[in-house]
Amino acid sequence: MSEALIDIRNLTVRLAGGRDAVLVDDVSLAVGKGEVLCIVGESGCGKTVTARSIIGLTRHDPRFSLSGEIHFEGRDLMRLGADELRQVQGAGIAMIFQDPMTSLNPLHRIGRQIGEVLTLHGKHSSTEIRRRTVELLRQVGIPNPETRIDDYPHQFSGGMRQRAMIAMALACSPSLLIADEPTTALDVTTQKQILTLIKKLKVDYGMGLILITHDLGIVAEIADRVMVMYAGRCVEIGAVRALFRTPQHPYTAGLLASIPAANRVRGERLPSIRGVPPILSEGRPQGCAFLPRCDFALGQCRNLPPLKASGAETDHLDRCWLTPEVKNQTLRRLQEGAQA
C-alpha cells in the first residue's frame, strides 16, 4: 500500500444510553489510493455500522457514541463539525447502500436526486448539472439517459436503480467509495453486471473502494486486501492472497472452508461454522468472542488476543492466541481439505 487515502484508527462505536453494547470495537484500517478493501463477516458482526461510521452517518445519530480517528485527505473526520463533515460526504467519500428499492426518494425524479449531490457540492448552473447527470447515467449504463433522467424511481428496475445510486455516488468524483453489499438485493445476472460496473468505474475514477460483501468469490475477484470482522472486531486483516492462502484465524479458515467450490463432489456436506455469532446489542463473551464456536480454543482465549502479525507478511494481522504452527498448518489444511 502506497500512501493511505483513508486511515482509520481505533474506531469504536457503542450504543448510546448506558448499555454496554459495543457494535464496533477498536477497528483500525487503511485504504490506499485506488485500493480495494473488502470487509467480510457473518450477519450482525458490525460491517454496516463500520461503513456508516466512516462516512459519518452515525456521527450525529444520538443512538450511537463514537470514538477513534478517521484521517481522510489530511483531516480527522471525527473532529469535523457537522457542516465541514457534510462537505466531505458525497464529495470526497460516497456510499452505495444495500437495497436500491428503498434507497431512492420515491417522489423525486432520478435526475433531481443525482443533481442534488452536484448542487450540494457547489454546482449551481442547472444546464451544467443536467449535462453532467446525463453523462453519469450514460457511464453507469442506463439506456436513453436523456429521457430516463426524468423518470421516477418506480419506473426503474432494481438493477437500474442501483446503477442510478452508483451514478449519484460518482457525481462529485469521490476519492473513496463505500459500497455496503451493493448486489445482495439483486438477481444473479444483475449482480454480476453491477459488480463489473463498479470494478470498471473504480479504475476510471481512480477511487479507493471499501466493499462489504458476504460473497468470498467476489472478494477473491476484486479485493486487494480483506478485513474479516467478528462480533464488532477486526479478527484478521491482510492482503487477499495471504489471507486466502494462509488464514491465521479459525473464523477466517471456517469462512473460507464454507465456500462451495466448483469441483466439490455433489451431495457432500459443505462444512459450516457451528453456532451463531453473539448479538452485539446484548453484549459479548469475555476475551475472544469466537471462543464458544472455536474448535481450537485454549485456556488463554478467555483473554482478548492482540491484533498482531503471525504469518509471513508483516501487514497480515490477526487476533488469535494459537501458535504460528497451528495457524499455518492446521488452519490451512482445514481450508484446503474443504476445497479439495
Place this chain on the structure above:
Amino acid sequence: MAIYLLVRILGGVVTLFCVSALAFFATALAPGNPAAVLLGNLATPERIAAVTEQMGLDKPLPIRYAIWLKEMLQGNLGTSNLSFKPVNDLVLAALPPTLELAALSLALAVVIAIPMGLILAQNRDRWWTRPLSGLVTLGISVPGFWVGLLLIVVFSMTFKLLPSGGYVPMTRSVSGNLRAMILPVLTLAIYLIPSLVRFVRVTAANVLREDYIDTARAKGAGAWRILLQHVAPNTLIPTITYIGLQLGVLISGAIVIEIIFSIPGLGRLGMNAVLNRDYPVIQGVVLLAATGYVVVNLLIDLAYSLIDPRIRTR
C-alpha cells in the same frame, strides 16, 4: 390515471346514493309521527290523519323514497315541517357560516400542525420535544368545547375583547365577520391540531427512518434540507389522506362549536331539526354534509394523483 379517477368518482356517487337512502330511511323509520309533532297540542286523530295524507306519509315507504329521491335529484330538498320554508333556502343560508368556520379552522390547524409535527419528529431525541409531545397527548384527551368555553371566559367575559358568539355575514362587515370568527375558529383549530400533530409526527418519524433519508445524508444534505425536501413531501402524502378522513371529525366539531358560539350554521340547523323532528331539514343537512365529505375526498384523491408520481405516471 383516467380510469383511476373514474373509479373514484363512481365510488363517490355510490357512497352518496347509500347515504341518501340511509338519511331517508333512518328518519322515515324513526318512531313518532311527524304529523303529530307538527300539530302539537292541536292534534286530534282526524287532523293527524289529514296532515299525514297531505304530507304523503300514508304511502308505502318505497314509493315515498322514490318520490323523495326524484325531488332530491331535481335539487328540491322539500319543505321544513317547522317553518314551512323550503329546505333549500334554509340550508343555503346556513352553509356560509359553516363553510367559513370549517375552512378557516382547518387552514389554521394545518398551518400550525404540519410544521410542528415535522419539527417534533426531527428533534425527537431532544429533551424539549418531550413536554410538547405531552401537551399534544393532553390536547387529544381534552374535549374540544372545553377550550372554547375557556376562551369565551377569558377573551369575551373577562377582557371583553371579542364577541362570545353570533355571526356577522362577510357581506355586511368583513372585520365584524372576522372578529366574530376568531374564537370559534381558534376553538375548532385547537380541537383539530393535537391529533394532526401526532399523525404528522409519527409519519415523519417513520419517513426519517427510510433508507433514502440515509442516501440524502450521505450526499451531504443538511438537516433542514432533508426535512423540507425529503421528509416533508413524503409525510404530506399520507397526511392529506388523513385530513380527508378527519373531515367527519371536523364536521362534528363544527356542530359543537356552532352551538357553543350560537353560529347559525348547518350544525345548528341540523341540531334544531333533530330536536323538532323536522325530517326534511335533517335529510337535507345530512345529505349536504355527506356530499361535502365525498367531494372533498374526491378532490383529495385528485390532488394525491397529481402529487404522487407513483400514481400519476401509472
